[in-house]
Amino acid sequence: MFPYCICMGMINILNERCSKIFNKILNNKSPITIEELSNLLGVSSRTIRYDLDNIDNYLKEHDLKVLTRKPNKGISFTVPKEEKQKILEIFRDTDNNYYIMSQTERVLNIFYILLGLNEYITIQKLSDLLKVSKATVQNDMKLLKSYINTKTEYIETVKGKGIRLVGNETKLRQIASKKLLAHLSHNEANVDLFRLFSDISVLSIQNFVREAEKQMNTVFSEDKFNNLVIHLIIAIKRIKTGKDILMDSMELKHLSNTPEFAIASSITNSLEKQFNIEIPKSEIGYITIHLLGNNFFNENVKNELYLQKIVIILIEKTSKLYEFPFEYDNGLYDNLLQHMQSFIYRVQHNILIKNPLLAEIKNKYSDLFLCIKQVVQFLDDEYKITVNDEECGYLCIHFMTSYERMKHCKEHKARVLLVCATGIGTSKYVLNKLQSMFDFETVGTTSLHNAYEYIVNESLDLVITTVPLQSVPVKSILVQPFLTEKNISELSAFFAKYNYNKPIKNKKSLPINDIMNLVEKYYRIDNKNMLKQNLMNLLQEYSIQKLSFMDLLGKDRIVVQADIASWQEAISLGGKLLKDEGYIEENYIKDMIDNVNNFGEYMILAPKIVMPHASMKDNVNKTGFSLVITKEPVEFGKSKNKAQIFITLAAVDKEQHTQALKEIMYLLDDDEIIYSILQSTTKEEIEYILKTNIKKYLDNQ
Structure with missing residues (x-):
C-alpha cells in the first residue's frame, strides 16, 4: 500500500507513519530531533520534515496548535492533560492504516503485484487486496493497459483464470521501471520506498548500489540511483517467477570486458545471497549497462x-x-x-x-x-x-x-504561484532565490490553505510549492526551501519554454579589475587578492555570465619566454603562480605532475598547447588559470609530443571555468593567434592578444 500523508481537497488524512511520529513527539518527555525520528522509522530526514509539515496542517484543521520546532534542540508538543485526550481521539483513526489511494497509485500497485506473479490472478483477488470494488479494478486495468500502450501484448486475460503479464521481458521491465520511477520522482517527498516495495529489503539493495558507487568512484544522480534500485527490485521479482532477460551474445561479450561488469557481478553475488536466487549472466549484463549509463559524475x-x-x-x-x-x-x-x-x-x-x-x-x-x-x-x-x-x-x-x-519557446513570462507552508520569512527567501535564477511573473505567495482559491481563480502556468499538493489542474513542482540541484534542474527545464532571449552582444565580463582600481583611488588595500576574490564571488551571484578567461587569468600569473628544460619545471612554475596567490595548495602541483604521467594525452589541447590540471576537489581554494610560455618546446609526459604553451587550471567545480574554456578553444582554433602568442616577449603583449581576440569572439556570439 502507498503510505502517503495526503491532502484531499482541504482535508488531510494522516498515514500510519505520521501517526507514529506524532505519538512519539506527544509522549516524549523532551524534544526529539529529526535525525532521531529518521533513524527510528528508517526514512530520510527529508521525508520526516515533510511528515512534520503534514502533521502541522492536520493540527491546524482541527483547531490545534502546531508542533514546536527549536533549532539544535528538536521537536516537541506540549498541551494540558484535558486537551491531550481530545488529541489522542482525533489521531486514533489514523492507527488503522486507512488510506484512499488515487487511481494512478492503485494502477501502479496492480502492476507491481503482477510483476511478482507467474500464475493468473483474478479481478476479485485484486479487489480484496486493494479493498475496492471489482468495477474499480476493471477500470484500473484499462488505465494500466493504456500505460503499457497495448490491449493484449503484455497483459493476458483468460476467462475463468484471470490476468497475468506476458510478452517481451526486456520491454516489460523497461515499461515498469519507467512508470514506477516517474511516479517516485513526481512524489519524492511523499513516497516511502520501503513500504512501496515492502516485500523486498530495499535498504539492502540501496547499500549494494552505494557500494557500486564507491567502487566506481562515482556519485549517481538521485533519479539514476533510484532507477538502478528499481531495476534490481524488478529483476529480483521476475527472476523469482522464472523470468529472466536474454542478451545478444556479442554484446554480452563486450560488456564482460568492462570494469563495470566486474562491479555488476559483485552486486549480483550479494543479491544472490540476500534473496536466495540465481542470477543469469545476461542479467549481470543489463546491470552493467545501467552502471555505464549512470557513470555521469565520475571524478576520474x-x-x-x-x-x-x-x-x-x-x-x-x-x-x-x-x-x-x-x-x-x-x-x-x-x-x-x-x-x-x-x-x-x-x-x-x-x-x-x-x-x-x-x-x-x-x-x-x-x-x-x-x-x-x-x-x-x-x-x-x-x-x-x-x-x-x-x-x-x-x-x-x-x-x-x-x-x-x-x-517553440513561449513569448510571455510564466505566471507562477508560490505555495509555502513554513511562514512568510521562508516564502520571501524562496521567492528571492527563484527570482535571482529565473525570469517569471509572480502571481502571488500563499499558504496551503489559500492555494486552491488562487489556482481556481487565477490564470497560472506553474505552481512552485514547498508542500505536497494533490489533484491540482496546473503544472506544479515540489521544491525544498533551499532548492536542491534536482529542483533547479526541473525548474530550468520548465522555464526554458518561456521568454527565450539570446545573450546580449558585447556583454562585458565581470568588472573586477575596474572595481579594484576604483577602490585603490580612495582606500589602502591590505589584502588585494582576498578583496578581489570576494568581489568575484559577490558579483558572480548577480551575474548569469560565466567568468571569462581574462577574469580568471590575471597579469601576474603570466610568464613569457621562460627558460625551462622540462615539462615538470613548466608545471611547477605554473602551479607556483597559482599557489602564491592562494588559488591552490602545494600538493596540487604534485597531483598535476602525477596526472601527466598517468593521463598526459588528455591534457593536450592542440599542437604545442597543454592544460595541466588535477582533481577539482583536492587542494584547490578557488578557480583560476596561469599561463607559462617556454622559450623552446619541451617534451610533454611519456609521449613524443612537444609543448610550449602551458595553461594551468585550478578549478573548484565544473561550472566557473566553462566560459573561459570556450574562449580558449576559440583561440586555439586560429593558427595566427597561436603564432603571435609564441612570438610575444612581454606580458603586456600577451594580454593585448588575448583581450583583443576574446573580444572578437564575444562580439560574434
Whole structure:
C-alpha cells in the first residue's frame, strides 16, 4: 500500500507513519530531533520534515496548535492533560492504516503485484487486496493497459483464470521501471520506498548500489540511483517467477570486458545471497549497462576537461553547420556533458547499443542527423573515436530537444504561484532565490490553505510549492526551501519554454579589475587578492555570465619566454603562480605532475598547447588559470609530443571555468593567434592578444 500523508481537497488524512511520529513527539518527555525520528522509522530526514509539515496542517484543521520546532534542540508538543485526550481521539483513526489511494497509485500497485506473479490472478483477488470494488479494478486495468500502450501484448486475460503479464521481458521491465520511477520522482517527498516495495529489503539493495558507487568512484544522480534500485527490485521479482532477460551474445561479450561488469557481478553475488536466487549472466549484463549509463559524475581527472572540450567543439561546429544558435542553450551543454561520459566509454570499449528511434530520427530530422554525422567526424580525426549511426542518433536527440525548446519557446513570462507552508520569512527567501535564477511573473505567495482559491481563480502556468499538493489542474513542482540541484534542474527545464532571449552582444565580463582600481583611488588595500576574490564571488551571484578567461587569468600569473628544460619545471612554475596567490595548495602541483604521467594525452589541447590540471576537489581554494610560455618546446609526459604553451587550471567545480574554456578553444582554433602568442616577449603583449581576440569572439556570439 502507498503510505502517503495526503491532502484531499482541504482535508488531510494522516498515514500510519505520521501517526507514529506524532505519538512519539506527544509522549516524549523532551524534544526529539529529526535525525532521531529518521533513524527510528528508517526514512530520510527529508521525508520526516515533510511528515512534520503534514502533521502541522492536520493540527491546524482541527483547531490545534502546531508542533514546536527549536533549532539544535528538536521537536516537541506540549498541551494540558484535558486537551491531550481530545488529541489522542482525533489521531486514533489514523492507527488503522486507512488510506484512499488515487487511481494512478492503485494502477501502479496492480502492476507491481503482477510483476511478482507467474500464475493468473483474478479481478476479485485484486479487489480484496486493494479493498475496492471489482468495477474499480476493471477500470484500473484499462488505465494500466493504456500505460503499457497495448490491449493484449503484455497483459493476458483468460476467462475463468484471470490476468497475468506476458510478452517481451526486456520491454516489460523497461515499461515498469519507467512508470514506477516517474511516479517516485513526481512524489519524492511523499513516497516511502520501503513500504512501496515492502516485500523486498530495499535498504539492502540501496547499500549494494552505494557500494557500486564507491567502487566506481562515482556519485549517481538521485533519479539514476533510484532507477538502478528499481531495476534490481524488478529483476529480483521476475527472476523469482522464472523470468529472466536474454542478451545478444556479442554484446554480452563486450560488456564482460568492462570494469563495470566486474562491479555488476559483485552486486549480483550479494543479491544472490540476500534473496536466495540465481542470477543469469545476461542479467549481470543489463546491470552493467545501467552502471555505464549512470557513470555521469565520475571524478576520474582524465575525463573532466577532455569531455568539456569535446562538448564545446561539438556544439560550436553543429551551430555553424546547421546555422542555428545551439550555443545559447545552456541546457544542451549540461545534457551533452552528462551523455558524453557513457558515450565515449562505449565507443572506446566497442560496446554496441541499438537506438530504437533511429529510423524516426533519420526521417523527421534528416538534415540535423546528417549535419551531426558530418560534425562528429572531428572525433575520428582528432581522437580516433568513430561514431556509428546508432550513437549519432542519440547525439541528435539532444540537439533535437534543444532545437524544439528554443524554436517553440513561449513569448510571455510564466505566471507562477508560490505555495509555502513554513511562514512568510521562508516564502520571501524562496521567492528571492527563484527570482535571482529565473525570469517569471509572480502571481502571488500563499499558504496551503489559500492555494486552491488562487489556482481556481487565477490564470497560472506553474505552481512552485514547498508542500505536497494533490489533484491540482496546473503544472506544479515540489521544491525544498533551499532548492536542491534536482529542483533547479526541473525548474530550468520548465522555464526554458518561456521568454527565450539570446545573450546580449558585447556583454562585458565581470568588472573586477575596474572595481579594484576604483577602490585603490580612495582606500589602502591590505589584502588585494582576498578583496578581489570576494568581489568575484559577490558579483558572480548577480551575474548569469560565466567568468571569462581574462577574469580568471590575471597579469601576474603570466610568464613569457621562460627558460625551462622540462615539462615538470613548466608545471611547477605554473602551479607556483597559482599557489602564491592562494588559488591552490602545494600538493596540487604534485597531483598535476602525477596526472601527466598517468593521463598526459588528455591534457593536450592542440599542437604545442597543454592544460595541466588535477582533481577539482583536492587542494584547490578557488578557480583560476596561469599561463607559462617556454622559450623552446619541451617534451610533454611519456609521449613524443612537444609543448610550449602551458595553461594551468585550478578549478573548484565544473561550472566557473566553462566560459573561459570556450574562449580558449576559440583561440586555439586560429593558427595566427597561436603564432603571435609564441612570438610575444612581454606580458603586456600577451594580454593585448588575448583581450583583443576574446573580444572578437564575444562580439560574434
